[in-house]
Amino acid sequence: MAADKVDPIHQFQIHPIIPLHIGGYDVSFTNSSLFMVVTIVLASAFLYMSTSSRALIPGRLQSVSEMAYEFVGNMLRDAAGKQGMQFFPLVFSLFMFVLVANLIGLFPYFFTVTSHIIVTFTLAILVIGTVLVYGFAKHGFGFLKLFVPQGVPGYLLPLVVAIEIISFVSRPVSLSVRLFANMLAGHITLKVFSGFVVSLSAFGAVGIAGSVLPLAMAVALSALELLVAFLQAYVFAVLTCMYLNDALHPSH
Amino acid sequence: MFVTSAYAQETAPAAAEGDTHAGTAVPAAEHETFPPFDAKTFPSQILWLVITFGLFYLFLKRVVMPRLGGIIDVRNDRITQDLDHAARLKGEADAAVAAYEQELAEAKVNANKIGQQANDAAKAQAEGTRKKLEAELEKKLGEAEASIASIKAKAMKEVGTIAEDTTSAIVEALVGGKTDKAEIAAAVKSASR
Numbered sequence: 068m069a070a071d072k073v074d075p076i077h078q079f080q081i082h083p084i085i086p087l088h089i090g091g092y093d094v095s096f097t098n099s100s101l102f103m104v105v106t107i108v109l110a111s112a113f114l115y116m117s118t119s120s121r122a123l124i125p126g127r128l129q130s131v132s133e134m135a136y137e138f139v140g141n142m143l144r145d146a147a148g149k150q151g152m153q154f155f156p157l158v159f160s161l162f163m164f165v166l167v168a169n170l171i172g173l174f175p176y177f178f179t180v181t182s183h184i185i186v187t188f189t190l191a192i193l194v195i196g197t198v199l200v201y202g203f204a205k206h207g208f209g210f211l212k213l214f215v216p217q218g219v220p221g222y223l224l225p226l227v228v229a230i231e232i233i234s235f236v237s238r239p240v241s242l243s244v245r246l247f248a249n250m251l252a253g254h255i256t257l258k259v260f261s262g263f264v265v266s267l268s269a270f271g272a273v274g275i276a277g278s279v280l281p282l283a284m285a286v287a288l289s290a291l292e293l294l295v296a297f298l299q300a301y302v303f304a305v306l307t308c309m310y311l312n313d314a315l316h317p318s319h
Numbered sequence: 320m321f322v323t324s325a326y327a328q329e330t331a332p333a334a335a336e337g338d339t340h341a342g343t344a345v346p347a348a349e350h351e352t353f354p355p356f357d358a359k360t361f362p363s364q365i366l367w368l369v370i371t372f373g374l375f376y377l378f379l380k381r382v383v384m385p386r387l388g389g390i391i392d393v394r395n396d397r398i399t400q401d402l403d404h405a406a407r408l409k410g411e412a413d414a415a416v417a418a419y420e421q422e423l424a425e426a427k428v429n430a431n432k433i434g435q436q437a438n439d440a441a442k443a444q445a446e447g448t449r450k451k452l453e454a455e456l457e458k459k460l461g462e463a464e465a466s467i468a469s470i471k472a473k474a475m476k477e478v479g480t481i482a483e484d485t486t487s488a489i490v491e492a493l494v495g496g497k498t499d500k501a502e503i504a505a506a507v508k509s510a511s512r
Contacts, residue, residue, distance in 0.1 A: 076353065076354060079353075079354040079355055080354045081354060081357070081360045081363075081364070083363075087363075092362040092363075093359060093360075093362060093363055094362050094363045094366045094367075095363050096363075096367065097360065097363055097364075097367075099360070099363070099364055099367065100363065100364075100367035100371070103367050103368060103371040103372075104367075104371055106371070106375075107371045107372070107374060107375040107378075110375065111375060111378050111379070111383070114379070114383040114387075115382065115383060118383070118386050118387055118390060121386070121389070121390050121393075122390075123393065123394055123397060125390075129390075132383075132387060133387060133390065133391060136384070136387045136388075136391070137391070155384070156376060156379055156380035156384055157376065159379060159384065160372070160375050160376040160379045160380070163375075163379070164372060164375055180368075182355065183354075183355045183360075183364060184355050184356065185355075185360070185361045185364045185365060186364055186368055189364075189365050189368050189369070190368075190372070193372075247355065251355060
């Protein structure tokens with residue numbers, strides 16, 4: 068499989084660009100790191116340049132930046148209320164990072180940062196870590212009320228608390244796996260269909276005629292992936308807002 | 320994503336190079352592990368993610384978000400200000416309309432008063448003129464009646480004289496001789512009664 072020309076897994080391989088080892092760990096600057104840098108530079112540059120004129124009546128690019136800002140702002144305000152706005156920078160940078168990383172990954176030959184579970188899991192841990200640290204700092208042990216819903220009969224309480232704890236612990240897993248699996252599966256599917264086009268067109272005229280079908284499929288999938296790229300960034304941000312709401316208001 | 324055969328050939332040496340690099344650590348397992356689950360790459364990815372995302376977070380928090388928030392706040396302020404301005408102008412317009420209507424009402428009242436006064440004055444004048452004329456007419460009527468009465472009295476007196484003269488002439492013609500004037504006068508007087 069690895070020797071195959073259209074190996075769909077090849078795109079996820081990480082290879083070092085600048086080898087670097089610190090304390091026995093391989094922390095080389097890899098293609099993944101490169102695209103993280105590309106992601107933040109592109110996103111920052113867009114947000115910075117588009118708003119540089121500070122126009123009262125925004126141009127197209129400034130409108131896009133403002134829309135993203137207000138979109139995330141409203142999302143957070145709806146989910147976590149006015150108090151939640153202190154997490155606005157975190158949610159906004161998460162949304163922009165995931166969105167731009169997903170979108171960059173759609174370009175041919177580009178590496179998709181979010182198609183690696185460790186990246187999405189680190190982001191998820193960042194979110195849950197913020198929830199835990201803030202929750203305990205603000206409410207002390209009152210934060211544990213999060214696991215004890217009100218109005219539950221006493222004999223059911225142990226069961227409900229266990230379920231609540233399990234659901235809380237599974238949050239970083241579900242949050243990270245959702246994004247990672249979507250990006251991974253989407254890119255593999257795209258690669259497989261594009262691979263069909265290449266393999267089929269090697270069989271001469273008949274093959275080229277036959278390759279129209281997977282080509283059309285690849286085009287349609289590209290559109291779908293564009294939607295998924297946006298949708299997953301949105302879902303990630305929305306869930307972040309909801310989890311942050313738990314940190315702010317632990318008693319349901 | 321889309322790897323054509325040309326690209327695959329192009330990158331083949333590079334991939335081989337990568338292989339030799341990693342080969343020093345784990346020679347056999349290189350192609351066995353599914354890349355996203357290859358724990359060897361985790362430290363590097365976590366470190367670079369923390370660095371890049373940290374920088375991104377700081378840049379957004381310090382530079383981009385204050386700017387975007389500022390733009391939107393300025394716009395909202397401007398809209399509120401413009402709305403206030405519009406409300407104030409509307410208030411002024413309403414006040415002007417109210418003042419105009421009040422003045423119009425006052426003017427109407429004044430006009431009515433002036434009209435009434437003119438009307439009254441004209442009536443009074445007409446009344447005066449009419450009374451004067453009536454008085455004059457009355458006087459003339461009285462004078463005329465007096466003159467008629469005097470003319471009538473005079474005529475009546477003359478009628479008596481004529482009757483006496485006629486009677487004396489008739490008596491003279493019938494009886495002959497002279498007639499007594501006093502007798503005739505008494506006779507005429509008694510006959511005319």
